[in-house]
Amino acid sequence: MIGWLIFFFSVFLAMLAYASYLSYRKDRSSDEFILGGSNIGAILGFLTFSAALFSAFTFMGMPDFFRTHGVGAWIFLALSDALMVFFLIWFGYSLRKRAALVGYQGVSGLMKSCYGNRYAGYLLFVSSFLFLIPYVSIQIRGISIFLDAAFPAMLPSWAWAAVLVVIMLVYSQIGGLKAIVYSDAIQGVIMLAVIWIIGVTCLKMAGGFEVAIAKVAESNAGLLSLPGPKGLFSPQFLIASAIAIVLIPVSQPQFTTRLVVMKNLKSVHRMAYAVGIFAILVILPTAFIGLYGSIQYPEASTAEFLTQALLFDQAVPVAALAVVGLFAACLSTTNAQIFALGTELRSLLTGSDQANMRATKISILIFSIIVLIFSTYMTDELVLLARVSFTGTSMIAPVVLGAVIFKNPPKGLLLISSLGLGYFILSLVEIVPNQLLGQPLDIVMYGILAVATTTLMLQHHFTQKTNNEA
Amino acid sequence: MKHKIWRFLVSLVIVLTMASFLIIFKENKLTPSLAGIPFIFWSGFLVTVLVVFATYLASKIFPYMENTKS
Numbered sequence: 001m002i003g004w005l006i007f008f009f010s011v012f013l014a015m016l017a018y019a020s021y022l023s024y025r026k027d028r029s030s031d032e033f034i035l036g037g038s039n040i041g042a043i044l045g046f047l048t049f050s051a052a053l054f055s056a057f058t059f060m061g062m063p064d065f066f067r068t069h070g071v072g073a074w075i076f077l078a079l080s081d082a083l084m085v086f087f088l089i090w091f092g093y094s095l096r097k098r099a100a101l102v103g104y105q106g107v108s109g110l111m112k113s114c115y116g117n118r119y120a121g122y123l124l125f126v127s128s129f130l131f132l133i134p135y136v137s138i139q140i141r142g143i144s145i146f147l148d149a150a151f152p153a154m155l156p157s158w159a160w161a162a163v164l165v166v167i168m169l170v171y172s173q174i175g176g177l178k179a180i181v182y183s184d185a186i187q188g189v190i191m192l193a194v195i196w197i198i199g200v201t202c203l204k205m206a207g208g209f210e211v212a213i214a215k216v217a218e219s220n221a222g223l224l225s226l227p228g229p230k231g232l233f234s235p236q237f238l239i240a241s242a243i244a245i246v247l248i249p250v251s252q253p254q255f256t257t258r259l260v261v262m263k264n265l266k267s268v269h270r271m272a273y274a275v276g277i278f279a280i281l282v283i284l285p286t287a288f289i290g291l292y293g294s295i296q297y298p299e300a301s302t303a304e305f306l307t308q309a310l311l312f313d314q315a316v317p318v319a320a321l322a323v324v325g326l327f328a329a330c331l332s333t334t335n336a337q338i339f340a341l342g343t344e345l346r347s348l349l350t351g352s353d354q355a356n357m358r359a360t361k362i363s364i365l366i367f368s369i370i371v372l373i374f375s376t377y378m379t380d381e382l383v384l385l386a387r388v389s390f391t392g393t394s395m396i397a398p399v400v401l402g403a404v405i406f407k408n409p410p411k412g413l414l415l416i417s418s419l420g421l422g423y424f425i426l427s428l429v430e431i432v433p434n435q436l437l438g439q440p441l442d443i444v445m446y447g448i449l450a451v452a453t454t455t456l457m458l459q460h461h462f463t464q465k466t467n468n469e470a
Numbered sequence: 471m472k473h474k475i476w477r478f479l480v481s482l483v484i485v486l487t488m489a490s491f492l493i494i495f496k497e498n499k500l501t502p503s504l505a506g507i508p509f510i511f512w513s514g515f516l517v518t519v520l521v522v523f524a525t526y527l528a529s530k531i532f533p534y535m536e537n538t539k540s
Contacts, residue, residue: 071511075495079514082521086483089528096536210506224508226497239491265536269529276522280515287511 004320012190012324016171019182023175029353033176034105034343034360035261042270044181045262048336049271050278051184051191052254053081055333056142057386058282059195059326063309064302066290070223072233074287080245081279085272087246092259092268094404099260106347107253107400114403118348120414125344127396127421128253133367133374135389136337140164140375143330149303150311150323161375164327165368168335173361177261177343180335187328192282194325197318198310199285202292205313212291223294240442244390250400251393254340334371341367388428391442395420398453410460416452420445472533479528483521490517 025032040048058077065073102113108128112121140161148157155163171179206212213224222229227237249255262268289309296313297305310326311319342364349356399417402409426432427441436444494513504512 071508071514072495074511074518075490075514079490079518079521082518082525083483083487086521086525086528089525089532090480093532093534093536100537213506213508221500225500225510226495234497235491235495238495242487242491265532269532273522273526273529276525280518280522 001316001320004317005323008320008324009327012186012328013167015186016167016183019186020171020175020179023178023182029357031105031353032178033357034346035177035257040181040258040262040267042262042267042274044185045258045267045271046274046278047188048181048184049255049258050275050282051188051329051332052258052336053248053275053333054188054191054279054282054329056139056326056330057333058286059191059329060142060146060302060306060310061386062283062286063289063293064305066287067293067297067305069228069230069232070225070294071287072226072228072238073290074283075226075238076233076241077245078279078283080242081283082276083242084246084248085276085279088249088259088272088275089269091249091404092272093265095256095259096265096268098404104257104260106343106345107256108344109347111399111403112348114409115399115411115414117411117414120399120403121348123399123414123418123421124253124396125348127251127393128341128344130425131389131392132252132254132337132341133371135386136334136371137375137377138385138389139330139333140371143326144375145303146306146310146326147323149307158372158376161372164331164334165372168331168338169365169368172335172339172364177257177339180332180339184332184336187332188278190321190325191329191332192278194318194321195282195285195289198314198322199288201314201318202309203288206288206292206295209288209291212295215295216291219298220294236440236443240391240440240446241387243446244387244394244442247394247397248390250397251395252337252340252390253344254336256400257340257343338364338367338371392421392424392428395424395445395449398449401453402457405457406460406464408464410456412456412460413453416449416456420449472531475531476528476533479524479531483524486517486520490514 062073062077065076098114099110102110104110108121108124111124112118114120143164144157144160147155147160171183175182203209203212206215216223220229227233249259259268262271293300293305293309297308300308310322314322342360345363346356346360349359351359396417398413398420399409402413423432424441424445427434434441490513494517495510499509501509503509
């Protein structure tokens with residue numbers, strides 16, 4: 001096993017080193033470092049978007065989600081992702097149109113320019129910081145507990161987390177966004193190959209799809225329908241999850257920036273349906289692994305199930321490749337998010353190009369250290385924590401949507417999003433209840449935000465029309 | 471024509487989504503199964519494929535052009 005691990009890691013690290021070398025330019029500006037020259041094509045774009053989207057949360061969380069909560073997990077993630085890529089067709093166009101008019105250095109900077117108000121930029125940055133830090137920490141936590149369980153005598157879990165962060169820092173600091181895009185492409189391909197090899201192996205070990213379904217029907221039939229044996233997949237949960245996931249490209253800057261730095265609108269549109277196909281391909285084998293887990297390891301803990309299904313039940317080279325695949329999946333999401341935080345900070349700075357570049361690099365280092373510390377305090381509920389992050393960032397969606405729809409967006413949207421974000425944070429720290437009107441808070445808040453945002457936008461639209469006519 | 475098809479696709483995806491969440495994805499529904507696959511899994515898969523296919527069509531007929539001069 002160790003021999004195979006060293007082999008696959010060496011190949012993987014050599015590819016990352018080559019990606020950094022290809023991306024490095026001594027005399028580059030901060031725009032080239034942060035925005036990768038803004039000429040990413042459809043194939044690279046789809047791989048970097050997919051790799052940033054599908055992470056340790058998909059690779060490890062989804063098999064466990066299928067095992068514990070059943071087939072409704074498909075609707076929770078795959079259908080929501082499909083709706084998100086459909087939304088990208090319009091949102092990619094509108095965002096790029098606004099970015100071309102106002103200029104783009106990051107979403108926070110774009111909001112500051114569109115609203116003519118520094119607070120709009122700060123609101124975006126604070127929301128990203130508050131919810132991306134825990135999300136990145138989840139990824140690191142996921143991979144480190146997995147590696148710790150798989151190789152208990154080798155390194156403590158914090159050391160695995162540190163190795164991952166150091167590798168990420170080295171190549172992102174050398175090559176900037178371009179290196180991240182290249183490495184995402186490598187990681188995306190590895191992840192897809194590995195998850196299918198493991199998925200098919202698990203399905204075979206379970207006796208094939210039909211036999212596996214029959215076994216699950218006997219042992220825990222609740223896994224084969226909604227809301228699942230623990231009642232998680234209620235209509236409210238699934239609808240709120242779909243809204244949060246559809247809004248990911250609006251409210252999570254690592255995705256928003258990827259839409260802007262692509263070569264042209266055609267590339268964005270090709271990327272959109274390619275990500276949809278990738279979502280189906282990457283989530284389907286996680287269902288097979290989960291199905292196998294529900295038969296073979298129904299009572300095991302998350303870490304036990306994952307180490308057994310992904311490592312010890314696999315042939316040695318596949319297990320070694322799985323470790324590298326998981327590492328790659330985690331790395332791609334982590335670097336996308338930490339780099340995005342650096343980008344957002346830089347878009348709010350007003351100094352010289354050189355000073356901004358230095359500040360961005362230092363901020364990326366600081367964000368990495370914060371994430372590393374935070375990851376030691378996270379729980380193992382990877383998917384549910386990721387969902388909290390999606391919901392939290394989606395509270396600022398009205399601000400971003402207002403900015404891409406209107407030339408002079410209504411400032412009332414800043415108030416709506418601030419109240420939504422503030423209330424959601426208060427519910428997380430249990431100062432206010434996480435239910436309203438007997439319903440989960442997120443679905444009620446989406447309802448209120450949707451009504452308030454639509455009313456404000458319609459009022460603004462007709463006021464502007466009247467003013468123009470006058 | 472492109473505008474009409476685009477609007478039709480948007481309406482189709484909205485109706486399909488609402489029908490899926492409010493009518494198709496019913497709790498405790500196991501049948502009709504398809505080749506042994508439980509109802510929620512195959513219907514969820516089918517709706518996902520339809521939405522991705524709608525995305526492909528939308529990418530081909532999207533009626534608005536990017537201003538390349540700016």
